[in-house]
Amino acid sequence: MVFTDEQLAIKSQQGDKQAFEELIKRYQKPVFTICYRYLGNSQDALDAVQETFIRIYNKLALFDANNTFRPWLYKITVNIAKDFIKKRKPWEELDFSLKSELGDPQANIELTQVQEQIKKALLKLPEKYRMAVILRHIKELEYQEIANVLNLPLNTVKTHVRRGRDILRIQLKEVEL
Amino acid sequence: MNECMNIYELIQKELDGELTTKEMELLDKHCSHCFACQELRQDFFQTIYGLNNLPELDPGEALIETIMNTIYSKSPAQKNISSKGLTGIVAGLVLFCSSGIFLLGSVIISLIAGGLLYLGYENFSLGFIENIIYWLTYGYNLLSVFKHVFNNPYSSIFLVTVLLLSMVSFTILVMLLYSRRIINYEKV
Numbered sequence: 001m002v003f004t005d006e007q008l009a010i011k012s013q014q015g016d017k018q019a020f021e022e023l024i025k026r027y028q029k030p031v032f033t034i035c036y037r038y039l040g041n042s043q044d045a046l047d048a049v050q051e052t053f054i055r056i057y058n059k060l061a062l063f064d065a066n067n068t069f070r071p072w073l074y075k076i077t078v079n080i081a082k083d084f085i086k087k088r089k090p091w092e093e094l095d096f097s098l099k100s101e102l103g104d105p106q107a108n109i110e111l112t113q114v115q116e117q118i119k120k121a122l123l124k125l126p127e128k129y130r131m132a133v134i135l136r137h138i139k140e141l142e143y144q145e146i147a148n149v150l151n152l153p154l155n156t157v158k159t160h161v162r163r164g165r166d167i168l169r170i171q172l173k174e175v176e177l
Numbered sequence: 178m179n180e181c182m183n184i185y186e187l188i189q190k191e192l193d194g195e196l197t198t199k200e201m202e203l204l205d206k207h208c209s210h211c212f213a214c215q216e217l218r219q220d221f222f223q224t225i226y227g228l229n230n231l232p233e234l235d236p237g238e239a240l241i242e243t244i245m246n247t248i249y250s251k252s253p254a255q256k257n258i259s260s261k262g263l264t265g266i267v268a269g270l271v272l273f274c275s276s277g278i279f280l281l282g283s284v285i286i287s288l289i290a291g292g293l294l295y296l297g298y299e300n301f302s303l304g305f306i307e308n309i310i311y312w313l314t315y316g317y318n319l320l321s322v323f324k325h326v327f328n329n330p331y332s333s334i335f336l337v338t339v340l341l342l343s344m345v346s347f348t349i350l351v352m353l354l355y356s357r358r359i360i361n362y363e364k365v
Contacts, residue, residue, distance in 0.1 A: 017249060024241050032236040049236055053244045118227040137228035143193070162189050169224045 005069035013060045023069075024053055030139060031077050037134045038081045040123045048084050052077045074141075074149045078131060085127060114172075121171040129164030136161045180207065184214045188221055286339060 003011070003019070005026065011019035031052055035045035055076055063072065122130060135146045143161075147154045187204045190196050196204065208215040 017245070020248070021241060021245060024244055028236055028240060029233050032240075033234045036234050037231070045234075046236055046240065049240060050244055050247070054247060057248050114223070114227045115231055118224070118231065122228075133228065137225055138231055140229070158193075161193075165192070165221065165224055165228075166189075168228075169220050172224055172227075173220060 006065060006067075009060065009063050009069050010065050012057070013063065020057065023056075027070075027073055028053075031073070034074070034077055034134055034139060035081050035084075037119075037122060037138060038127075038131055039084055044084055048077070048080050052080050055080065071145055071148050074135070074139075075151075078135075078149055081131070082127070117172055117175050118168065121168050121175075124171065125164055125167055129160050129167065132157055132160035133164035133168065137165070181211065181214055184208070184211070185217065188214075188218050191218075192221060192225055290335070290339070 003022070005023065008019045008023045008026075012023060028049060032045055032049045035048040035052075036042060039045050039048060052073070056073060059076070063069070122133065125133065131150065132146060135141045135149060136143070141149070143154055143157055146152075146161075147157045150157060152160075184204060184207050187196065187200055190200065191204060204218075208218055
C-alpha cells in the first residue's frame with residue numbers, strides 16, 4: 001500500500017520510524033537538489049538537507065493533516081538554505097564561487113557544456129532571484145506554490161523569476177560570445 | 178522598437194504558459210520578420226530548457242542513516258515538551274504543593290494549637306472558637322502565650338512534639354532533594 005506524504009507525516013507524528021524514513025527517501029533528492037543549486041557546494045548542501053529533516057522531525061507535531069506536506073517541507077528547506085548563506089563569511093563566499101568555477105568534485109555528475117554554464121550562471125544570480133528560479137524552473141513549482149514557500153506576494157515572485165531568467169539568459173549569451 | 182518591448186513581455190508570458198491564442202499569433206507573426214526578437218525567444222527557451230534538464234542530485238545512501246541515527250538517538254517526536262520544560266513543570270508543581278501544604282498545615286496547626294491552648298489557658302471566660310480567634314489574633318504576643326502554655330504540661334508536650342515533627346519533615350524533604358528522587362538535575 002502506498003501512503004501519501006501527509007499520511008506518512010501523520011504516522012511519523014505518532015512515532016512511526018519507518019514512515020519518517022520513507023519521507024526522507026521520497027524527498028532527499030529534491031531537497032538536496034534545491035540546496036545544492038542554491039548553495040553551490042555539496043558539503044553545505046548535505047548539512048542543509050540533514051538540518052532540514054531534523055527540523056521537520058522536531059516540528060512534526062505542528063503539521064496539520066489538512067495541509068499538504070510538500071510546500072511545508074520546501075518552506076523549511078528554503079529557510080535553512082537561506083540561513084546557511086547568512087552564516088557565510090565574505091571570504092567563504094569567494095571560496096565557494098571559486099569552487100563552483102572549478103567544479104565540485106563531489107557532485108560527480110556529467111553535465112553538458114550548456115548545463116555546466118547554467119549551473120555557474122545560476123550561482124552568480126542574486127540570492128532572491130536564484131531561489132525563485134530554482135523553484136520555478138528546476139523544481140517546476142507553480143507560482144502560487146512558490147509564493148507560499150517564499151512567503152512573498154505572487155507578483156513579487158513573478159518579477160523575481162522573470163528578472164532571474166533574464167539575467168541568466170544574458171550571462172549565457174555573454175559566455176557564448 | 179516599442180513593439181519589440183511588448184514582444185519581450187509576451188515571450189516572458191509564453192515561458193510561464195500564460196499566453197492567449199491571440200497573443201501567441203501576435204508573437205509568432207512578429208518573430209517571423211524580427212530577427213532580434215526571434216533570437217531573444219530562442220535564447221530564453223535555451224536557458225529554460227537547460228534549467229529544466231539540470232539533473233536531480235542524489236545525496237547518497239549514507240544520509241538517511243545519519244539523519245535517522247541523529248533523530249532517534251534523541252527523544253521521540255510526540256514528546257514535544259523538552260526535558261527542561263518538564264523539569265520546570267515538576268519544580269513548579271512541587272513548589273505549588275509545598276506552599277499549599279504549608280498554608281493548610283499552618284491553619285490546621287493553628288486550630289489544634291488554639292484548641293489546646295484553650296485548655297492550657299484555662300480561660301473558660303472565652304468560648305472555644307473565641308479562644309482560637311484570640312490565639313490567632315494575639316498569637317504574636319508569644320511571651321504572654323508561652324507564659325501560660327508552659328504552666329500547663331500538656332500544652333508544652335504538644336508544642337515540643339510539633340517542633341520535633343516539623344524538624345523531622347524538613348530533614349526528610351532535604352534528604353529527598355539530595356537523593357534526587359524529586360528532581361534529577363543531571364537530566365536537565
